[in-house]
Amino acid sequence: MTVRPEALRGLDDFTVEVPSWAYGNSGTRFKVFTTPGVPRDPYEKLADAAEVNRVTGRSPRVSLHIPWDRVDDYGKLKAHADELGVAIGAINSNLFQDDDYRLGSLAHPHAGTRDKAVDHHLRCIDIMRATGSKDLKIWLPDGINYAGQDSLRGRQDRLAESLERVYAAMDDDHRLLLEYKFFEPYFYAMDIPDWGTSLLHCLALGERAQVVLDTGHHAPGTNIEFIVMQLLRQNRLGAFDFNSRFYADDDLIVGSADPFQLFRIMVEIVSVGAHRPESRVNFMLDQCHNIEEKIPGQIRSVLNVEKALAKALLVDTEALSAAQRGGDVLGAHAVLMDAYETDVRAALADRREARGLPRDPVAAFAASGYAAKAAETRVGGTQAGWGA
Ligand code: RM4
Ligand code: MN
DSSP states (O other), rough: OOOOOOGGGGTTOOOEEEEGGGGGOOSSSBOOOTTTTOOOSHHHHHHHHHHHHHHOOOOOEEEEETTTTSSSSSHHHHHHHHHTTTEEEEEEEOSSSSSGOOOOOOOOOOOOHHHHHHHHHHHHHHHHHTOOOOOOEEOOOEEEESTSSSHHHHHHHHHHHHHHHHHHHTTTTTTTEEOOSSSSSSSEEESSHHHHHHHHHHHHOOOEEEEEEESSOOOOOOOOOOHHHHHHHHHHHEEEEOOBSSSSSSBBBBBSSOOHHHHHHHHHHHTTTTTTTTOEEEEEOOOSSSSHHHHHHHHHHHHHHHHHHHHHTTTHHHHHHHHTTTTTTHHHHHHHHHHHTSSHHHHHHHHHHHHHHOOSSHHHHHTTHHHHHHHHHHHOOOOTTOOO
């Protein structure tokens, strides 16, 4: 298929949000490898994230994680972001690193611990007000390891009540984004294991509560684009956490394990125009770069999302629906495959050039000398990020 430049117009105002934690050192439970020049504080994380936006023109927002990104003055952090040409995106709460949360947080059996977890979100809401963030993202790590350990139903009731308290404290233009994950850190039953549970809590809360779909949080073989379609039908797809997985929650470069899946997801998005900013679907990355360089890893991930969207925009929708109506099984499939198999790299490079961006963002970053300078100047202090 030849790429008509007009077909890619849908890319014009499409953005991807990058996570602050992607720039710090991370690892597995076996080893955390350190990288010279990693950010020592949230200010330096924002500077790294701004590099990704500088060369891709596609990532003008950065998600923060509290307390990893705690600072004394959030107004100052926002001003720093403004100067760098980026905005503060979703505020992520952290319910998994406190000793009090051994038996859970928002669903904990004790009211006192639930109060503490709710209170943490009130602090996060204050940070949203100070930084201009509109999205509060909650990944609930609660769950149980053994049958009988706690009441499955009781935990849902407590969770619903805690979430209501958080929702009630938010401003009218704030959204509560509720993530799900089928396993880990607990293994018998997670309290929000799937999109259905997340959706039920969101429906009970109100229309500003929406589901976050992390592509690494499903059992192998799950049809993720089906979930995307279903949540879009209900107007409850708030955001993605994009990453790739082979086995579990691997958090690898977006589109590296299964680029075809990413394309199929984007086809569902494009079919209802949800790639446009008005849809308010927040296309976020949630990733860790354990062995690869972090800023180039983020650049590649952003570009892979862009590429998948470009291919989805190429789908000949008229030919597709004619084939579907006519019961032409292979014909319909061929229409999709034709778009997927089209090489869009040159067309995307042309678009970048026309917008004053480098044709090859990875090469432009490498040539900028930024990484060497960071390694030289960022000495002393402790690296910020996981557990900081
Ligand atoms: C969790 C979850 C959250 C992310 C943290 C760092 O597994 O995916 O979205 O904030 O990791
Ligand atoms: Mn996530």
